[in-house]
Amino acid sequence: MKITDAAVFPYPNGDTSVRRFALEAGALGFDSLVAIDTPAATYGDVEVKSGILFHDLPVKDIINRMKRFRGTDAVISVKAGDGGFNRAVIGMKGMHVLRCVHAADKNAFDHVSAKMAADNAVAVDIDLSVITRSRGVARQRAMVRYRDILVLEQHYEFPLTLSTYARSVLDLRAVREFSGLCSLLDMDLAVVEKALGGIGAVTTPPVPAVREVS
Amino acid sequence: MTVRPPTLRDKRRYLVVRVDPPGTPVDQKELYYAIADAITALYGDVAAAVMIQAVVAAEGDYVFIRCRRGTERELATALSTITSLRDTRIAVRIIAASGTLESLRERIRAIPLPSLPEGENPDVLFDKKVFTPVYGNGQKIDVIEKGFKNTHRYFLISEDLEST
Numbered sequence: 001m002k003i004t005d006a007a008v009f010p011y012p013n014g015d016t017s018v019r020r021f022a023l024e025a026g027a028l029g030f031d032s033l034v035a036i037d038t039p040a041a042t043y044g045d046v047e048v049k050s051g052i053l054f055h056d057l058p059v060k061d062i063i064n065r066m067k068r069f070r071g072t073d074a075v076i077s078v079k080a081g082d083g084g085f086n087r088a089v090i091g092m093k094g095m096h097v098l099r100c101v102h103a104a105d106k107n108a109f110d111h112v113s114a115k116m117a118a119d120n121a122v123a124v125d126i127d128l129s130v131i132t133r134s135r136g137v138a139r140q141r142a143m144v145r146y147r148d149i150l151v152l153e154q155h156y157e158f159p160l161t162l163s164t165y166a167r168s169v170l171d172l173r174a175v176r177e178f179s180g181l182c183s184l185l186d187m188d189l190a191v192v193e194k195a196l197g198g199i200g201a202v203t204t205p206p207v208p209a210v211r212e213v214s
Numbered sequence: 215m216t217v218r219p220p221t222l223r224d225k226r227r228y229l230v231v232r233v234d235p236p237g238t239p240v241d242q243k244e245l246y247y248a249i250a251d252a253i254t255a256l257y258g259d260v261a262a263a264v265m266i267q268a269v270v271a272a273e274g275d276y277v278f279i280r281c282r283r284g285t286e287r288e289l290a291t292a293l294s295t296i297t298s299l300r301d302t303r304i305a306v307r308i309i310a311a312s313g314t315l316e317s318l319r320e321r322i323r324a325i326p327l328p329s330l331p332e333g334e335n336p337d338v339l340f341d342k343k344v345f346t347p348v349y350g351n352g353q354k355i356d357v358i359e360k361g362f363k364n365t366h367r368y369f370l371i372s373e374d375l376e377s378t
Contacts, residue, residue: 012341015366015367015369016368016369017368017369017370019370019371020354020369020370020374023371024369131295132295139255168303169369170234170235170297170303171297172305176308177291181294181295183291
């Protein structure tokens with residue numbers, strides 16, 4: 001299992017080069033990163049996976065754009081929208097991560113979406129930057145949403161991912177800090193460990209139910 | 215008021231943290247208020263009163279923070295929510311926790327002091343723009359874009375730089 005930060009934004013989207021991100025992430029205890037709009041590479045011991053993030057697009061456009069990345073190693077993610085939108089994108093072939101669920105409508109990710117996510121091996125991302133950067137009501141609302149997602153996760157067992165949404169090395173957090181921040185959501189260590197390896201779980205092709213024996 | 219005997223005193227723990235980016239001037243009082251604000255926002259006044267955190271000393275990029283024993287984990291979590299000091303963006307990296315300041319000082323003494331090489335540091339080229347190096351440590355190099363009023367720091371490594 002590779003410990004992965006599921007979303008960072010290297011230069012030009014942020015102020016840190018992808019190599020520096022990899023160097024710092026390695027020092028903070030990570031094995032891999034998902035770098036949005038950046039080609040995949042390996043720097044030192046840290047694997048950088050290419051990440052694609054679709055946001056504010058209609059379902060039709062997402063389907064068309066997703067075709068381009070099918071079969072590649074890119075981690076494809078979509079920003080959550082309303083309930084219908086989320087169900088549509090979770091059902092898409094090649095979809096990996098549903099992001100920003102905390103910012104979507106209250107009922108945008110319900111038990112039906114949770115069941116679909118579990119069946120299609122689509123992860124739901126927990127954006128820790130909301131907890132570190134925001135204060136007051138905004139943080140409280142996000143924490144309520146995440147707790148709600150965790151209740152569904154316990155029941156349906158869909159994959160989770162954890163991300164910092166770092167645009168700078170200053171936004172990165174150590175693995176130990178991840179577990180401290182997740183403890184605020186009542187996530188125990190086993191769930192945190194599983195979520196840190198969530199990207200590996202959704203990008204690894206599923207084991208076929210039937211195996212051909214020659 | 216007489217000093218309490220050791221058995222009646224609160225047990226304390228000390229955390230040593232590094233304030234990133236290196237070279238950021240750290241005012242102890244400002245940092246104390248930033249930590250107090252982070253703890254209160256995250257855990258509330260009750261937990262803050264239990265922690266009784268204090269900024270004991272700031273030595274270079276390293277800061278020693280005291281708290282009541284048993285609350286280190288909560289303090290560490292609160293520290294990870296600090297993103298700025300006044301208007302400067304910072305990150306607080308926890309290096310170690312201990313029961314005595316002396317053992318923490320020994321720990322940071324073992325860490326080599328990073329800096330740019332002495333003398334003139336030539337400007338560097340990155341993404342077809344000219345930058346001035348402000349900090350260097352091994353492969354890491356922090357730069358500021360050359361030009362009037364530019365203060366935004368970019369975090370690179372030596373391999374990112376283009377040859378002039």
